[in-house]
Amino acid sequence: xxxxxxxxxxxxxxxxxxxxxxxxxxxxxxxVIGSHLLESGTSVGALYLVASxxxxxxxxxxxxxxxxxxxxxTIYWLELLIEAELMEAAQLRKLIQETxxxxxxxxxxxxxxxxxxxxxxxxxx
Numbered sequence: 001x002x003x004x005x006x007x008x009x010x011x012x013x014x015x016x017x018x019x020x021x022x023x024x025x026x027x028x029x030x031x032v033i034g035s036h037l038l039e040s041g042t043s044v045g046a047l048y049l050v051a052s053x054x055x056x057x058x059x060x061x062x063x064x065x066x067x068x069x070x071x072x073x074t075i076y077w078l079e080l081l082i083e084a085e086l087m088e089a090a091q092l093r094k095l096i097q098e099t100x101x102x103x104x105x106x107x108x109x110x111x112x113x114x115x116x117x118x119x120x121x122x123x124x125x
Contacts, residue, residue: 005105006052009045012102015095016041016074023086030086033077040073044102057113064110071103 020038023030044067051063078096081087 005048005102005109006045008098008102009048012098013042013045015098019092019095023081027086029084030081033080033084033086037074037077037081040070040077041099043067043070044074044106048106061110061113064106064113068103068106068110071099071106075099075103 020034023034047063047067051060054060078092082089082092
């Protein structure tokens with residue numbers, strides 16, 4: 001599962017990069033929003049990679065929480081591109097869906113990491 005999320009977040013970053021490259025360079029608003037989108041969308045995979053290499057649970061949780069924030073920012077910037085009429089909603093529907101799915105996965109990972117392990121059972125003799 002962790003390898004799958006690593007690959008998914010990298011593929012997600014590549015989609016964000018392609019979207020940014022496709023934004024009209026003549027529109028200052030598109031370029032400003034696009035640069036924020038590029039930063040938040042490409043950082044998710046890097047943050048997940050760092051989290052997966054954490055030495056302690058608290059570090060893992062902290063990095064995943066930052067990745068979660070980046071996903072929330074990404075959704076915001078994608079919605080702003082639509083609401084500012086810089087892109088059509090249909091063009092971004094699948095990317096927004098993937099962002100939401102990744103957010104759900106990261107939230108699940110955070111919740112699991114925050115759940116304390118069950119107490120060890122002792123065997124009485």
